[in-house]
Amino acid sequence: MYQTIGFIGTGNMGSAIAKAAAKSGQAETILLANRTPAKAAALAAELPGGTLSTNEEIARTAKLIFLGVKPQMMQLVLDPLEPILRKREDRFILVTMAAGLTCDRIQDMVDLDCPVIRIMPNIPSAIGAGVVQYCGQLVTVEELDAFAALIAPAGLVDPVPESLMDAASAVSGCGPAFAYLFIEALADGGVACGLPRDKAVSYAAQMLEGAARMVLENGKHPGALKDAVCSPGGTTIQGVRTLEERGFRAGTENLPAILGMAAALDDAVAHMAENSAYVASLRDALIEKLSAIPHAALNGDRGRRLPGNVNFCFEGIEGESLLLLLDDRGICASSGSACTSGSLDPSHVLLSIGRPHEVAHGSLRLSLCEENTEADIDAILKAVPEIVTYLRNMSPLWKDKVSGKRAFVL
Numbered sequence: 001m002y003q004t005i006g007f008i009g010t011g012n013m014g015s016a017i018a019k020a021a022a023k024s025g026q027a028e029t030i031l032l033a034n035r036t037p038a039k040a041a042a043l044a045a046e047l048p049g050g051t052l053s054t055n056e057e058i059a060r061t062a063k064l065i066f067l068g069v070k071p072q073m074m075q076l077v078l079d080p081l082e083p084i085l086r087k088r089e090d091r092f093i094l095v096t097m098a099a100g101l102t103c104d105r106i107q108d109m110v111d112l113d114c115p116v117i118r119i120m121p122n123i124p125s126a127i128g129a130g131v132v133q134y135c136g137q138l139v140t141v142e143e144l145d146a147f148a149a150l151i152a153p154a155g156l157v158d159p160v161p162e163s164l165m166d167a168a169s170a171v172s173g174c175g176p177a178f179a180y181l182f183i184e185a186l187a188d189g190g191v192a193c194g195l196p197r198d199k200a201v202s203y204a205a206q207m208l209e210g211a212a213r214m215v216l217e218n219g220k221h222p223g224a225l226k227d228a229v230c231s232p233g234g235t236t237i238q239g240v241r242t243l244e245e246r247g248f249r250a251g252t253e254n255l256p257a258i259l260g261m262a263a264a265l266d267d268a269v270a271h272m273a274e275n276s277a278y279v280a281s282l283r284d285a286l287i288e289k290l291s292a293i294p295h296a297a298l299n300g301d302r303g304r305r306l307p308g309n310v311n312f313c314f315e316g317i318e319g320e321s322l323l324l325l326l327d328d329r330g331i332c333a334s335s336g337s338a339c340t341s342g343s344l345d346p347s348h349v350l351l352s353i354g355r356p357h358e359v360a361h362g363s364l365r366l367s368l369c370e371e372n373t374e375a376d377i378d379a380i381l382k383a384v385p386e387i388v389t390y391l392r393n394m395s396p397l398w399k400d401k402v403s404g405k406r407a408f409v410l
């Protein structure tokens with residue numbers, strides 16, 4: 001059906017598909033044109049039926065016109081060919097391999113409702129081990145079947161609806177680059193552990209080919225094949241775990257948490273003004289009542305502070321003891337400031353704003369949010385004075401202060 005075919009652009013992919021078509025032996029003449037003609041000439045010398053040609057000649061005479069240029073070059077290449085194609089009275093088919101360009105788009109670019117076949121090849125097509133998905137527009141079933149037979153030597157040639165073409169591009173069109181990266185990274189690991197580079201690369205590549213053949217030949221799920229080589233407590237499962245932890249598989253991102261966080265942020269932004277006002281009212285109630293505790297001081301400015309932040313120093317007690325006793329009553333708080341949580345040292349922020357070491361040790365930070373209620377505030381206001389009194393009564397330091405042996409700081 002396709003005696004004369006032509007390739008406009010004989011770069012990596014154009015030449016790979018031209019070689020496959022030549023192997024099928026179905027085309028008598030393979031016209032080859034390239035911006036740098038030497039490339040097309042070299043290919044013409046190599047292929048049976050290969051003939052050095054021009055874009056215009058191909059547009060005038062080829063039954064299948066393969067467009068092997070980059071997507072961003074397509075319009076420039078097609079513009080001068082449009083009048084030639086328009087004049088043709090015989091049937092011809094444009095074949096696009098450009099990533100992301102639909103059949104409609106190619107027709108728009110050439111301003112003709114002509115038949116179009118869209119393919120998504122990959123680079124191993126050059127050695128007959130590729131994948132080529134294809135679909136057509138205004139093309140008959142017979143034409144598509146004959147086309148598939150023509151490029152069959154490229155490897156697996158499979159029809160897909162055009163709506164799946166981009167997904168197929170991601171898996172098998174781009175896939176070789178991902179696989180090369182994996183081979184290189186694995187080989188780098190081997191070299192880092194002492195393997196000579198050439199051996200490391202060939203071991204990694206041979207391994208990938210063997211693993212791929214097992215997937216294709218025995219039909220088992222890749223997960224089952226993976227499980228079969230992961231011994232309990234063994235080295236392989238440790239490697240699998242590390243790959244998963246480092247994001248090797250995009251699907252292992254914690255999507256529910258990411259989406260939940262996004263929804264929470266949307267909600268927080270939408271209600272920021274009303275929530276801030278409510279939380280600030282709870283904060284102010286706490287500050288007012290806690291300020292009444294003797295020898296206590298609010299840290300920071302009374303009004304110019306975050307709506308949910310209450311931070312006090314209580315002289316004569318340890319912040320950690322205060323936290324433990326609050327925890328006992330179901331009140332979660334912190335001592336110091338957020339940047340020193342998890343440390344027993346006094347907050348460097350409190351020290352920097354002039355609190356003496358001894359007082360900074362007895363600090364309490366309460367963080368409020370819009371889910372806190374007035375009942376929560378009441379519970380805190382009941383608990384804190386009682387606990388502060390209880391701890392002070394146990395403290396020899398406090399007794400010294402009360403008896404006048406030591407001076408009060410606050």
Ligand SMILES: NC(=O)c1ccc[n+]([C@@H]2O[C@H](COP(=O)([O-])OP(=O)(O)OC[C@H]3O[C@@H](n4cnc5c(N)ncnc54)[C@H](OP(=O)(O)O)[C@@H]3O)[C@@H](O)[C@H]2O)c1
Binds near residue numbers: 009013073
């Ligand atoms: N590479 C892949 O793995 C892959 C996979 C799937 C699909 N594709 C698609 O295949 C197409 C080609 O990609 P590629 O990787 O083969 O790129 P490439 O190696 O750069 O080949 C493009 C070729 O087009 C030639 N060219 C540019 N302008 C021309 C013109 N006006 N007339 C004739 N020839 C012209 C270039 O000539 P020069 O020699 O002068 O540069 C070059 O040889 C792209 O649309 C791409 O989306 C590629």
